[in-house]
Amino acid sequence: MSAVATGQPSGRTTPAEQALLDARYGELAARDRLLPIKVPAFYQLKLDQELAALGHTEGPLHRMVRPTRDRFTARAGHEVADWVDDRSNMPVPGSQTIIHKYADRVLFMPTSVCAGHCQYCFRQDVLTDAHADERAVVVRELDHLVAYLGSKPEVSEVILSGGDPLTLPLRDLELIFRRLRALPQIRSIRIHSRTLAFAPKIFGDPAKIDLLAEADVRLVFHFAHPYEVCDDVREVLSRLAARRIRLYNHFPLLRGVNDHVDVLRRLVEDLDDARVRTLSVYLPEPIHHSAPYRLTLDRILALQDALTASTPSWINAIRFTLDSPVGKARREHITAWDRATGRVTFEKDGKSFVYPDFPSELDVPGERDVLLWRG
Numbered sequence: 001m002s003a004v005a006t007g008q009p010s011g012r013t014t015p016a017e018q019a020l021l022d023a024r025y026g027e028l029a030a031r032d033r034l035l036p037i038k039v040p041a042f043y044q045l046k047l048d049q050e051l052a053a054l055g056h057t058e059g060p061l062h063r064m065v066r067p068t069r070d071r072f073t074a075r076a077g078h079e080v081a082d083w084v085d086d087r088s089n090m091p092v093p094g095s096q097t098i099i100h101k102y103a104d105r106v107l108f109m110p111t112s113v114c115a116g117h118c119q120y121c122f123r124q125d126v127l128t129d130a131h132a133d134e135r136a137v138v139v140r141e142l143d144h145l146v147a148y149l150g151s152k153p154e155v156s157e158v159i160l161s162g163g164d165p166l167t168l169p170l171r172d173l174e175l176i177f178r179r180l181r182a183l184p185q186i187r188s189i190r191i192h193s194r195t196l197a198f199a200p201k202i203f204g205d206p207a208k209i210d211l212l213a214e215a216d217v218r219l220v221f222h223f224a225h226p227y228e229v230c231d232d233v234r235e236v237l238s239r240l241a242a243r244r245i246r247l248y249n250h251f252p253l254l255r256g257v258n259d260h261v262d263v264l265r266r267l268v269e270d271l272d273d274a275r276v277r278t279l280s281v282y283l284p285e286p287i288h289h290s291a292p293y294r295l296t297l298d299r300i301l302a303l304q305d306a307l308t309a310s311t312p313s314w315i316n317a318i319r320f321t322l323d324s325p326v327g328k329a330r331r332e333h334i335t336a337w338d339r340a341t342g343r344v345t346f347e348k349d350g351k352s353f354v355y356p357d358f359p360s361e362l363d364v365p366g367e368r369d370v371l372l373w374r375g
């Protein structure tokens with residue numbers, strides 16, 4: 001019987017076994033409302049290189065977009081569907097595209113489409129529930145947003161997220177920017193996007209870069225591994241930087257993908273060379289099916305310390321952040337840690353929440369030689 005059928009892995013995952021995992025994942029995704037596998041051609045080339053170098057499909061790039069063996073077995077307990085409580089922060093009745101959690105900024109999700117699908121995605125439940133991507137929907141939801149902002153003059157920033165806003169057609173982006181820039185209260189339009197890692201060709205149209213520059217947006221990428229910052233990506237970044245578009249990165253800390261200080265350091269250094277400033281490293285949230293990617297809090301804090309100890313101050317400023325039901329929390333917000341039960345209490349602005357730590361027996365660190373297979 002195969003390792004897949006028994007659930008007892010032996011050796012590394014072969015391409016044939018990966019094909020079985022992919023098929024089995026299709027059933028799991030349909031049952032548990034997870035995103036289906038979607039790997040753009042550009043990223044597939046990188047997967048092919050990774051497979052050729054390693055001889056198996058357990059490399060960091062594969063782990064981001066293809067299901068691993070432990071996708072079907074690893075469960076950590078205390079996992080929830082919506083850790084950050086997005087659904088309680090949707091203020092417009094009937095709309096699932098507007099999230100208002102912090103007084104000064106609003107999240108707008110004009111599309112549920114992404115250029116590729118990440119296995120670790122923290123927002124799968126919202127995306128799989130999301131609206132159809134038709135122009136009428138974008139226009140209607142934009143109307144909702146503009147009306148809502150009219151009632152909230154304290155909001156000065158709109159964050160476009162999704163889905164991936166940069167998969168939208170130019171005319172939709174143009175419409176969104178025009179309507180938002182017509183509001184004097186809006187000082188900043190921020191776009192969260194992984195499109196550049198998945199499909200840099202989307203930036204091939206100079207009109208798109210013109211539009212982003214004219215709208216004076218901030219682009220926040222989600223590069224999670226240094227091999228995502230390749231020459232094609234650097235070429236686009238240099239064109240964006242030449243137009244003086246402000247470029248940032250934040251990314252999740254993921255077991256088996258980037259859970260080694262050498263990977264983290266290389267990623268933020270490569271991005272800095274490309275004029276991209278890394279802001280935050282996000283802790284994986286304890287949502288359903290997150291166990292293959294989570295780490296113990298002890299190991300997360302040790303990685304943060306190792307990065308701080310071995311890097312210059314511009315890297316030291318990167319914040320390790322846990323998104324939570326009460327907002328963004330960091331290590332200084334920990335007020336109690338019950339090691340017997342794994343319950344960690346965070347307190348921020350007078351509000352507290354309990355974070356279930358990841359069980360140490362499940363936390364098998366990524367191996368440096370696999371994580372950095374190019375050496």
Ligand code: SF4
Pocket residue numbers: 035113114115116117118120121122123162163164194
């Ligand atoms: S690009 Fe972002 S929103 Fe889309 S699947 Fe990946 S993590 Fe989720």
